[in-house]
Amino acid sequence: MSKRAFGPLDLLLHRAAMRRWRRIAARADTLGLDQLRRLRGRAQDLRRTADRLLFVTDGRLALPRGDTGAIPKPLHADWAWRPALWCGPISPPGRAAVESRTTFGDEVSVFHDCDISELTIRQLRNTREGDLAPFGLRMDVFRFDGSFLSLVIELPANAMEGLGRRHLLRMNAVVETEKPLRIFARLNIRHGPNTEQMVRELPLADSDLAVDFDLAYTKLNEKRVERAWLDLIFEGPEMNQVMLRDVNFSRRPRAEV
Structure with missing residues (x-):
């Protein structure tokens, strides 16, 4: 983007737009309903754009160093992704007494x-x-009176583009626990009426870890891949604190033998 977009003229236009919206807001109680409906639509457009900008800027400005949220990718990776939860602020930022499916x-x-x-x-x-x-x-x-606890991460649609049995899907994570805990990662890929599942236990001896899922060992129908998600399953989580400082994914074609 040209530097002119952030120059004196841009500042004048911004101030003029802000003055206009302040005047509209001050008169909102006296405007007719038809006018309010039109203005509400425009205000919602502005808010969506502003929210997107704030999401990106808050995430990047929160980085502890010069990196811009880089994702560690293996050689020849053709896709990489970090869920939004680890990229920018969400609202609300937390919940207590969390119900299932939250x-x-x-x-x-x-x-x-x-x-x-x-x-x-x-x-x-x-x-x-x-x-x-x-x-x-x-x-x-x-206190934990249930039989299972899992964090489910839905993979985006572009993860399915060209996905085949030649691929290895990798999950990188940075995990800290208050006391020893077993955590399993289960990859689920739906293709037609069937769902392939692969399970790996996270090697928590190293807080910065990676697990690979080799799709060559599945019966994946490459022409019918519809959806993929990953379950992080926590075994015996009672009276424990788990920090997931990062979770990201990448894929690469496996080496031909």
Whole structure:
């Protein structure tokens, strides 16, 4: 974008637009309903644009160093992605007594079967020098009377474009736990009426970890791939705190043998 867009003329136009909207807001109580409907539509357009800009700027300005949310990609990777929860601020940033199927951002949901939820989840800013993701997720589990707890991450549509059995799908994560805990990652790919599943246990000996899913070992129908999601399954999470400072994904074609 040209530097002129941020010059003196741009500042004058911005001030003029702000004065106009302040005048409209001051007169809103006296305007007719037809006028209010038209103005409401325009105001919503402005808010959507402003919200998108704030999401990106808050995420990038929150980065603890010069990186811009880089995703560590293996050699020859043809796709990489980090869910919005780890990229920019969500609203609300946290919830207590989290019910099953509660969503955080557009791609992340929590599932459990507790009768009484004593689960708290909150988005936090990463501030350490080595953090690539601007935001992280903290999950505090107190008494847990259920049999399962999982964090479900929906992969975007472009992850399915050209996806085939020649691919390896990788999940990178930075995980911290208050006390030892087993965490499993289960990849689910729906193709037609069938769903392929692959399970890996996270190697928590290293907080900065990666797990690979080799699709060559599946019966994936490449022409009918519809949807993919990943379950992070926490085994025995009671009285524990889990920090997911980063979660991101990439894929690459496997080496030909």
